[in-house]
Structure formats: structure tokens, C-alpha cells
Amino acid sequence: MDSRPIRQARHPANLEAMNDVLVGRALTKRFGQTVALGGVDITIGAAEAVAIMGPSGSGKSTLLHCLAGIMKPDGGEVSLLGRRIDTMRERERSALRRTRFGFVFQFGQLLPELPAEENVALPLMLGGVPRTQAVRQAREWFAPLGLHTMETRRPGELSGGQAQRVAIARALVSRPAVVFADEPTGALDQRTGHDTMRLLVEATRHNGASLIVVTHDQNVASWCDRTVEVRDGLLLVPGGVGA
Amino acid sequence: MNLDLTWRLLKGGGRRGLLGAWLTLGAVAVSTALLLFAVAVNFAFAARADRGAWRNPVPAEAGAVAIEAARFDFVGDQVITVVDLAALDARAAAGARPPGMPRLPAPGEVWLSPALAELARKLPADQLAERYPDPAGVLGDEALVYPGELVAVVGHAPDAPAMTAAGTRDGALGKGPAKVADLTGTPSEDSEAYRALTLVASVLMVVPLLVFGGAAARLTVARRDWRLAALRLVGATPGQVVRMTVAEAVIVALAGALLGAAAYAAAAPLLAGIPIAGGSWFVSDVLPGPLPLAAVLAGVPLLVGLSAVVGLRRVVVSPLGVAKRETPPAMRFVRVLALFAVLAAFPLLTRGTSIGIVAVALGLAFLCVNLAGPWVVSLIGRITAGSARRPAGLLAGRRLVDDPRSAWRTVSGVALTGFVAGFIGLLSPSAFAGDGEPPQLLVSAPAGQAEAVAGQARDRLRAAGVRATVRVSRRGTGDALVATALGSYADPATIDRARTALTGLMPGRTPTTRADDERFATQLLADIRMGTTVVLSVSFLVAIASAGITAASSILDRRQTYALLRLAGTPLEVLDRARRAETLVPLTVMGGGAILVGVFCAMPFMIGGMSVAGAITLGACVVVGFGGVVGAGALSRPLLRSVTADPAPRPD
Numbered sequence: 001m002d003s004r005p006i007r008q009a010r011h012p013a014n015l016e017a018m019n020d021v022l023v024g025r026a027l028t029k030r031f032g033q034t035v036a037l038g039g040v041d042i043t044i045g046a047a048e049a050v051a052i053m054g055p056s057g058s059g060k061s062t063l064l065h066c067l068a069g070i071m072k073p074d075g076g077e078v079s080l081l082g083r084r085i086d087t088m089r090e091r092e093r094s095a096l097r098r099t100r101f102g103f104v105f106q107f108g109q110l111l112p113e114l115p116a117e118e119n120v121a122l123p124l125m126l127g128g129v130p131r132t133q134a135v136r137q138a139r140e141w142f143a144p145l146g147l148h149t150m151e152t153r154r155p156g157e158l159s160g161g162q163a164q165r166v167a168i169a170r171a172l173v174s175r176p177a178v179v180f181a182d183e184p185t186g187a188l189d190q191r192t193g194h195d196t197m198r199l200l201v202e203a204t205r206h207n208g209a210s211l212i213v214v215t216h217d218q219n220v221a222s223w224c225d226r227t228v229e230v231r232d233g234l235l236l237v238p239g240g241v242g243a
Numbered sequence: 244m245n246l247d248l249t250w251r252l253l254k255g256g257g258r259r260g261l262l263g264a265w266l267t268l269g270a271v272a273v274s275t276a277l278l279l280f281a282v283a284v285n286f287a288f289a290a291r292a293d294r295g296a297w298r299n300p301v302p303a304e305a306g307a308v309a310i311e312a313a314r315f316d317f318v319g320d321q322v323i324t325v326v327d328l329a330a331l332d333a334r335a336a337a338g339a340r341p342p343g344m345p346r347l348p349a350p351g352e353v354w355l356s357p358a359l360a361e362l363a364r365k366l367p368a369d370q371l372a373e374r375y376p377d378p379a380g381v382l383g384d385e386a387l388v389y390p391g392e393l394v395a396v397v398g399h400a401p402d403a404p405a406m407t408a409a410g411t412r413d414g415a416l417g418k419g420p421a422k423v424a425d426l427t428g429t430p431s432e433d434s435e436a437y438r439a440l441t442l443v444a445s446v447l448m449v450v451p452l453l454v455f456g457g458a459a460a461r462l463t464v465a466r467r468d469w470r471l472a473a474l475r476l477v478g479a480t481p482g483q484v485v486r487m488t489v490a491e492a493v494i495v496a497l498a499g500a501l502l503g504a505a506a507y508a509a510a511a512p513l514l515a516g517i518p519i520a521g522g523s524w525f526v527s528d529v530l531p532g533p534l535p536l537a538a539v540l541a542g543v544p545l546l547v548g549l550s551a552v553v554g555l556r557r558v559v560v561s562p563l564g565v566a567k568r569e570t571p572p573a574m575r576f577v578r579v580l581a582l583f584a585v586l587a588a589f590p591l592l593t594r595g596t597s598i599g600i601v602a603v604a605l606g607l608a609f610l611c612v613n614l615a616g617p618w619v620v621s622l623i624g625r626i627t628a629g630s631a632r633r634p635a636g637l638l639a640g641r642r643l644v645d646d647p648r649s650a651w652r653t654v655s656g657v658a659l660t661g662f663v664a665g666f667i668g669l670l671s672p673s674a675f676a677g678d679g680e681p682p683q684l685l686v687s688a689p690a691g692q693a694e695a696v697a698g699q700a701r702d703r704l705r706a707a708g709v710r711a712t713v714r715v716s717r718r719g720t721g722d723a724l725v726a727t728a729l730g731s732y733a734d735p736a737t738i739d740r741a742r743t744a745l746t747g748l749m750p751g752r753t754p755t756t757r758a759d760d761e762r763f764a765t766q767l768l769a770d771i772r773m774g775t776t777v778v779l780s781v782s783f784l785v786a787i788a789s790a791g792i793t794a795a796s797s798i799l800d801r802r803q804t805y806a807l808l809r810l811a812g813t814p815l816e817v818l819d820r821a822r823r824a825e826t827l828v829p830l831t832v833m834g835g836g837a838i839l840v841g842v843f844c845a846m847p848f849m850i851g852g853m854s855v856a857g858a859i860t861l862g863a864c865v866v867v868g869f870g871g872v873v874g875a876g877a878l879s880r881p882l883l884r885s886v887t888a889d890p891a892p893r894p895d
Contacts, residue, residue: 070810091814098812109807111638113645118637125634126813 021046021210022067022178026076029062029233036062037073038233044178049201049211051221054230061182063230064214068101068180069093080177098126102171102209104181104200109167110155116166117142117151123174141169145199161192168200172207179204181213185220197223250494262882266796267459267492267547268499273788274456275503275543277781280514281448282539283507283531288441290528291520292434295388297342298326299431300421307331307422308339309347310406312751314417316395317742317759318371319735322521323359323393327751329401331422341396341426343386348398352379356387356394369707370739374746389522404750420751433763437520440771443605444778447663450609451656451785456543458652459499459792460492460551485552492551496544504540517777519770578618582611609659616655620647620829627828635817639824649797650829653789656782657834657868664779665841667772668861669853682738683728684745684754693723700727700748707744709737727754776860783868786834790826791875797822798879802886809887818883823876830872838865 022044029037036059044050044067054060065071067078069085070093078086085096102123103109110119120138125131142151145165155163164184171179184200185193201223204211213224221227229236300311309330316323330339330347340346348354353375355363360381363372375395382394399406406420430438471484479487508530515524531539585608624643631637643650688696693715700713704727712728725748729741738756745754798805805818838861 068810094809094812094814096812097810098814101812103807103811105807109804109811111641111804111808113641114638115641118641122634122637122813123811125637126817131632131637 019045021048021081022212023079024063024067024073024076025078027063027066027073027078028075029059029066029071029073035233037066039076040230040233040235042067042228042235044210044212047205047208047210048226049204049213049224051224051227052212052214052230053216053218053221053227054236055216058230059233060214060230062233064180064182064212067212068103068178069097098123099174100177102174102176102179104164104167104171104179104184106183106186107160107163110163110170112155115152115154116147116158119155119166120169120173123170127174138169138173141173145169145203159192160188161196164188164192164196165199168196168203172203172209175207176209178210178212181211183215184213185215185217190219193217193220263796263799264495266792266799267495268502270459270788270792271456271496271499271543271547272503272506273784273792274452274459275500275539276507276510277784278449278452278456278543279504279507279531279536279539280529280781281445281452282535283529285438285441285445286531286535287524287528288434288438290525291388292430292438294342294385295434296428296430297386297426298324299428300418300423301427301429302421303424306424308425309423310399310401310420311423311426312405312418312420314751314753315755315759316374316746316753317755317762318362318366318393318739321362321393322762323395325417325753326394326396327399327405327420328396329399329403329406331401339423339425341386343383344380344396348379348396350398350400350403352398354378354380354382354396356382356392358391359393359395362393366739367736369743370736371743373743384525389520390525391522405747406751408749408751417751417753433520433767436767437770440774444774446606446609447659447778448656448781450606450613451652451659451782453546454613454655455652455785455789457546457550458649458789459496460547488551489548493544493548496547497540500540500543503543504536517773519773521766576618578611578614582608582615585611612659613651613655616651616658616833617647619833620650620654623829623832624650627824634813635820635824638817638821639828642821642825643829649793650825653786653793653826653872654830654833656785657779657830658837660775660779660782661834661837662841662844664775664861664864665838665843666845667768667775667841668838668857669842669845670768670772670848670857681728681731682733682756682758683726684738684741684756685727686725686745686749686752686754687722688725688749690723693725696748697725700725700745703744703748704741707740709741709744711741725749772854772857772860776864779861779864779868783864783871786830786868787871787875790872791878794822794826794876795879795882798883798886805883806887815884815887818887819877819880822879822883823873826872826876827869830869834868835865 020043024040024042027037027040027042028035038059040059040063042050042063052060052063062071066073066086069078069088073086076086077084080096080100085093088096097103110116111122114122117135117138120141121129121131121134124134124137129137139151142148145168147162147165147169150158150162150166155166158166167184171181179200181200185196188196197220200213201211211224213220215221298313300313309328312327314325314327316325326341328341328348329350337346344354355375355378359375360378363375363378366372375397382396384390386396387394397405408420471479471488474487475481475484511529512526515526515529517523589604589608621644624640624645624647626640628637628640628644631640686696697713697715701711704711704713710730712730714726714728716724716726727741727745729737733741742754748754808818809815
């Protein structure tokens with residue numbers, strides 16, 4: 001397999017077809033002298049699961065942050081369902097992340113003092129859903145994710161795998177268009193990681209959301225529909241063709 | 244080696260690590276400074292009591308060298324302490340030197356304190372100076388209880404009427420002549436009462452301060468626990484970890500204690516300006532002596548070190564213990580039962596025993612309040628979380644349930660002091676004084692001489708050009724009262740002229756108005772109010788410092804969670820509102836509630852009128868205090884913004 005880092009060619013005109021949920025075009029980002037992204041084009045389709053792989057410092061997390069509106073790229077553009085998000089102000093991007101995106105991180109994302117069900121309900125409450133309704137909706141996620149009876153437990157009383165499943169429920173509860181997962185199994189053993197990825201992919205797909213997973217782990221990536229590899233800020237694609 | 248490694252870890256902790264150390268240092272500095280104040284104020288009152296003791300004669304069984312009497316005179320709304328002295332034997336009396344004077348005054352000689360001498364020069368002679376003509380000297384500071392005190396020492400012959408007459412009609416207005424072997428005297432009952440009240444106020448301040456000071460070691464605890472757990476994982480023994488923790492806590496605490504002591508020394512001149520019991524303070528009075536200072540400087544770091552060790556238990560037990568956050572055990576109701584038990588035993592403990600036992604009982608009660616406090620905070624948290632409709636309320640409520648001790652540390656002082664402040668704050672001293680009636684000067688005289696004394700009074704007043712009606716009213720005790728009515732329109736200057744004219748009318752007795760007679764009771768109430776305001780201010784200072792420092796350290800401890808929430812789109816305002824509610828809800832319920840209950844309980848006593856000045860002072864104190872707490876919490880907002888701006892948050 002030819003794995004040369006290449007700058008991708010421009011996407012064809014149908015790039016932002018309705019089937020494309022999230023589109024990053026010619027994304028560049030520098031930190032001082034370091035080029036984190038050197039002009040990346042990437043398209044995520046509806047209900048598609050995409051793994052972003054690469055060694056440490058390759059720029060994969062920066063790419064995820066730019067796509068998620070956490071970070072503004074220095075150049076290029078990011079669109080969600082045809083709407084530019086890189087030009088939005090922080091407040092708008094923050095609201096977008098809350099309502100249209102879901103996040104699963106490696107660990108430390110659950111509020112330790114809230115019971116699991118309230119951790120899950122929090123995004124709904126932030127969106128203005130009344131508390132009782134938010135908690136009721138949150139509870140619906142527990143049984144499908146194998147968390148039955150865990151509703152009132154606090155994060156400190158959950159295992160790592162259970163905590164990640166609660167995080168998955170929280171990421172999906174507000175019915176996002178895209179779920180971003182940054183090393184979601186990084187703190188888990190292989191078996192728990194396997195189960196967690198299965199649940200993440202299945203639940204995301206079942207919910208009609210797209211999934212972007214940043215990972216080092218080929219096993220994790222194998223759960224996704226396709227994998228893109230980042231190296232030195234550029235996408236590395238089989239045969240030297242950008243995805 | 245441990246110390247060296249500890250120092251290197253402390254220095255190399257990075258910007259946020261150092262910020263954690265600075266927060267601990269700041270907390271220790273604030274609590275040390277306020278602790279020094281709470282301790283020093285006791286020594287200050289003791290110093291006052293000792294300096295004023297010479298005016299409170301102790302009758303000698305044998306070996307008397309002088310006769311001493313003490314009484315109070317008045318000018319305007321100020322009190323003059325008058326000490327009448329007569330040497331019995333010039334040679335023997337040579338050694339009985341009154342404080343602030345080189346010798347006993349000769350008969351007819353008058354010595355004045357600097358403030359009285361100045362006032363006598365300033366006012367027309369017929370209002371004051373003629374009462375103490377031709378002063379022979381100025382009293383030194385050793386003779387004075389406080390810097391601006393008005394004191395006159397009047398010399399007499401041993402057989403002078405002032406030295407042989409019976410005492411004043413009211414024991415509170417002076418002490419009758421007594422033969423004394425020296426001029427050491429004994430602290431007055433008033434000064435002892437002030438010392439007792441001060442002790443109570445100190446306990447009120449010390450308990451929250453010790454809790455706050457001890458908690459300083461646990462600030463940014465998560466960060467330190469991670470580091471120490473990492474050290475355990477690489478093979479550090481529990482002993483090494485404990486030693487390093489103690490060393491780190493003590494190094495920082497010692498620096499904080501020294502900073503706090505320096506801050507207190509710098510603030511001492513300001514504190515000396517607080518008027519209590521008639522006047523402000525000598526700066527030397529409010530500075531603690533070397534022993535109390537050393538005790539505080541050694542005690543605070545020790546307490547912080549001890550607290551750090553207690554907080555370390557989990558790390559020492561298991562290196563992995565801190566890798567996962569554990570659910571803290573729920574507050575047990577037994578804490579409240581302990582408080583009820585002590586409250587039930589309190590009347591028994593305090594019945595007829597010494598002030599020391601009362602203070603210990605009070606301290607015990609406050610400690611139990613401190614035990615019950617977190618339980619109540621936890622209850623408030625559960626109610627807040629249960630009734631919350633918005634995320635900020637939910638987060639605040641759950642956080643209160645999660646760590647009620649932290650919130651209690653912030654509000655405990657205000658909750659403890661609030662009731663007294665509310666009760667005393669609105670009471671009007673004038674409601675207890677006989678205001679409203681036309682001023683009249685009263686002096687008691689033996690019934691047989693009363694008419695003659697009244698006649699002399701009329702002559703003197705006529706000579707002084709003061710229009711007054713003098714009459715004699717009988718009393719059952721055998722004494723009569725000579726009453727000089729000055730009319731409704733008599734101004735303070737006229738009253739002072741009448742006082743001057745009537746000086747010496749009855750030797751050893753001072754003509755007084757009803758307001759003069761009640762002045763000491765109203766002064767005591769005003770002083771209790773001032774003291775309460777001071778204690779409430781200290782409590783709010785603790786609350787402000789605690790709120791600011793706890794908020795910042797909590798951000799550092801939870802920065803990863805905050806940052807991830809922020810990345811997931813949680814508005815900064817929600818996190819900020821939650822942090823604010825976390826402090827304000829218990830402060831409002833417990834502190835504000837205590838103040839309101841105090842005000843409510845004081846209502847039956849406000850029939851005579853409410854003190855507007857007191858209400859304004861209390862209101863200002865509460866507004867500034869609450870504002871300060873909110874402001875202190877808001878100071879850490881840039882820190883919250885900074886840690887949540889990190890796109891790749893990781894634990895330290």
C-alpha cells in the first residue's frame with residue numbers, strides 16, 4: 001500500500017450534497033512554527049463512521065477539534081449540512097456543539113457529583129428541556145447500553161466501561177448529527193474497549209448520526225466504515241488519493 | 244532527600260501548580276492574620292483592664308499609705324474618670340506612685356490626661372476647666388486605659404470631705420474612699436465583663452478560622468493526590484509520602500503564617516482605631532506579645548501539616564485510591580444529635596462556674612455546630628438539587644451534597660455570628676436610655692442636709708448665670724435627691740456649665756443626669772454591637788477569602804471536567820452560575836437565615852425604637868459581605884475561562 005502523505009485535490013462540485021453531513025475543506029492550522037494541519041479535505045457522510053488514525057503529534061486531534069468547532073482553522077472551511085461553522089462566533093459554535101454534536105472523550109468527562117442519569121440529562125437541560133422530561137429521556141438510554149440499574153449511581157461508583165457507556169448516552173441523548181470520539185477506549189482494557197466501541201457504533205448508527213473516532217488502535221478503527229490516516233498534518237490515503 | 248524532592252516538586256509544579264501553592268499560602272495568611280486578631284484582642288482587653296486597675300482601689304487591711312476614691316464626671320457626651328487621692332503618710336506614700344505620675348498629688352493639686360487637658364483648653368472655662376483648675380501636670384499613657392481617655396487625678400488632704408464622705412449614690416458611678424496599701428488596684432467588674440464577652444467573640448472567630456486554616460492544606464488536593472499517588476506507584480513508602488506531604492504543607496503554611504503575621508502588623512494601626520468601651524486603642528495593645536505570636540506561628544503550620552496528613556489517608560492506603568474518584572460518605576445525622584446533646588448539657592455546664600469553663604462549653608457548642616453545619620449544608624444541597632429546574636441549580640445542589648464541608652467552611656462564620664448580629668444590630672441603645680425628658684442634674688445628699696445643699700446649688704447656679712429650678716425629693720433610703728431641672732431647652736453647653744457650677748457641691752459625688760446614669764448600660768450595648776459588627780466582618784472576611792480560594796482551587800482540581808464540558812458546548816455562564824450558587828445558596832440560607840432569626844428575636848425589644856444606624860451598619864455589612872463573596876468567586880472566572888479554553892485537557 002502506497003502511504004505517501006499528499007495534499008488532497010479539490011472535491012468535486014457535489015461535495016456538499018445532502019448526503020454529506022460534515023465537510024472540511026483545505027483545512028490548515030499552525031501552532032507557532034509547527035504545522036498541525038497542512039491543508040486537509042475530508043467529508044463525512046450521513047450515518048457514516050470514520051476513524052482518524054495517526055501517530056502522536058500527527059494532527060488528528062487538531063483535525064477533530066477543527067471539525068467539531070472547538071478550534072478555528074487558520075485556513076479552509078468547515079460546513080455542517082451546508083452551513084459554515086468556522087466563521088461562527090464562539091457563542092454560536094458552543095451552541096452548535098451542544099445541540100448538533102456529541103462528544104465522547106477518553107475519561108474525566110462526567111461530572112463526579114451528578115448521578116449517571118443527570119449526567120446524561122445535562123445536555124437536554126442545557127437545551128431548555130424541563131428537568132423531569134430530560135431525566136426521563138436520559139433513562140431511556142440506559143437499558144440499550146447495558147446500564148440498567150446504573151441510573152442513580154455516580155461516576156465514582158461505575159467501572160471505566162460503564163462510565164464510557166454513560167458518556168455515550170450523554171453524547172447521543174440530544175440526537176446529534178455527528179458524534180466525535182477522542183480515544184474513547186484509551187483508558188479501557190481490550191475486552192471492555194471492544195464492547196464499548198460496538199455500543200458506540202451501533203448506538204450512533206441506530207440514532208442516524210455520523211461518527212468520527214480519533215484513535216491509535218487499529219481494532220477500534222476496524223469498527224468504522226472507513227479509516228483516514230493523518231501524518232504530519234496531511235491525510236495519508238491508500239494509493240495516494242485523498243478520501 | 245525527601246525535603247529536597249519536595250522542594251523541587253513544589254518549585255517545578257508549573258504555573259498552575261504554583262497557583263495551587265499560592266492559594267494555600269493565601270488561605271493560611273488570611274487565617275493567620277485573623278487568628279492573630281482573635282487572639283490579640285483578648286490580650287488587648289487584658290492590657291486595658293490591667294492599666295485601669297489602679298483606679299479600682301482594693302481596701303487595705305493594714306499598712307495603708309493613701310486614701311483613694313474614684314468617680315465619673317461628664318462633659319458633653321463624654322465620660323471623665325476622676326480619681327481622688329490623699330497621701331496618709333508622705334514618707335510611706337513615696338513608694339505608692341500612681342501610674343503615669345511621678346508621685347502622689349499634693350492636696351489641691353490636679354493632674355489631667357492629655358485629652359482632658361486639651362478639651363479643658365478648648366471649651367469655655369465655665370463648662371469644664373473651672374472644675375479642674377490650675378492643673379499641675381499631665382498624666383502619662385500608663386495611667387490611661389485608651390489613648391484619648393479623659394482622666395483627672397485630684398489630690399486631697401486625708402481629712403478632706405471628698406476623702407471621708409460616703410460613696411456616690413450609684414455604685415456604677417464610682418467607688419467610695421478606701422484606704423489602700425498601694426495603687427495597684429484590681430481590674431474592675433466592667434473590664435472583666437468586657438474580657439468575658441471578648442472571649443466569647445474570640446471563640447466565635449477562632450472556630451471557623453481553624454476550620455478554614457486546616458482546610459488550606461487540602462486546597463488543590465486532587466492535583467497533589469495524583470502526584471503523590473504517582474510517587475507511591477514508583478515505590479515511595481507511605482512514610483516518605485507522609486513526610487513529603489507534611490513538608491510541603493508546612494513549608495507553604497509557614498510562609499503563609501509569616502505573611503499573615505506581617506499583614507496583621509501592618510493592619511494593627513487601623514484595628515487600633517476601632518472604638519470600644521469609650522475609645523480607640525494603643526497600637527501596642529492590639530499587637531500580640533511574643534509568646535502568643537510564636538504560638539500562632541507554630542500552631543498554624545502544625546495544624547495545616549496535620550490536616551494534610553489526615554487528607555492523605557486514601558493515598559497512603561492505596562496508590563490507586565486516587566485514580567478513581569470515590570463517593571464521599573453521606574453526612575450522618577449523629578452530627579446533629581451531638582449538637583443537641585451539647586445544647587442540652589450547656590445550661591448545666593455553664594451554671595455558676597468560671598468564665599474559663601463557660602468558654603470551653605461555648606467552644607464545645609461551636610465545635611458541635613461545626614459538626615452539624617455540613618449536615619445542614621448537605622440537606623440544603625439535596626433540597627436545591629431536588630427542586631432545581633435549570634442545570635446551574637442542579638450542579639450547585641449536587642456539588643453541595645458532594646462536598647458540604649467545603650461550603651460550610653465558607654459560610655460557618657457568618658452562620659455562627661449572624662444570629663447575634665441580627666439580634667444586637669437593630670437594638671437602639673437610646674431605647675433603653677431616659678431620653679425625651681427635660682435634662683436635670685441629680686445629686687444625692689443626706690436627708691438632713693438636703694435643703695441646705697439645695698440652697699447652695701441655687702446660689703452657685705445663679706452666680707454662674709444658669710437658669711434652673713432646684714428642688715429636693717425624698718427617698719426611702721434616708722438620702723435625699725437634690726434635683727436641678729434645667730428646662731427643656733437646655734443645650735449641652737448649659738448642662739456642662741451647671742455641672743461645673745455644682746462641682747464639689749457634695750464632696751466625692753458628681754451631679755449626673757439620668758442619661759449619665761444609664762450611659763454605661765447604653766455604652767455596653769453599643770460596644771456589644773460594635774464587637775458583633777467586628778466579628779461579623781471577620782466572619783465575612785473568612786467567607787470572602789474562603790469563597791475566592793475555594794473557587795480557584797476547585798477549578799484547578801476539576802479543570803479537566805470543566806474543560807471537557809465546555810468543549811461539549813456547556814456555556815461558561817452555566818458553570819459560573821453553578822459555582823456562584825454553590826456559595827450563595829448556603830450563605831443565604833444559613834448566614835442570612837441566622838441574621839433574620841436574630842432580627843426576629845430582637846423585635847420585642849425594639850418597642851422603644853429601632854436603631855437606624857445599627858440597621859444601616861448591619862445592612863451594609865451584609866451587602867458588602869455578600870458582594871465580597873460573589874466578587875471573590877468571580878475573581879476566578881478568568882481562571883475558569885483559561886482552563887476551559889484548553890482544547891486538549893489532561894489531568895496533571
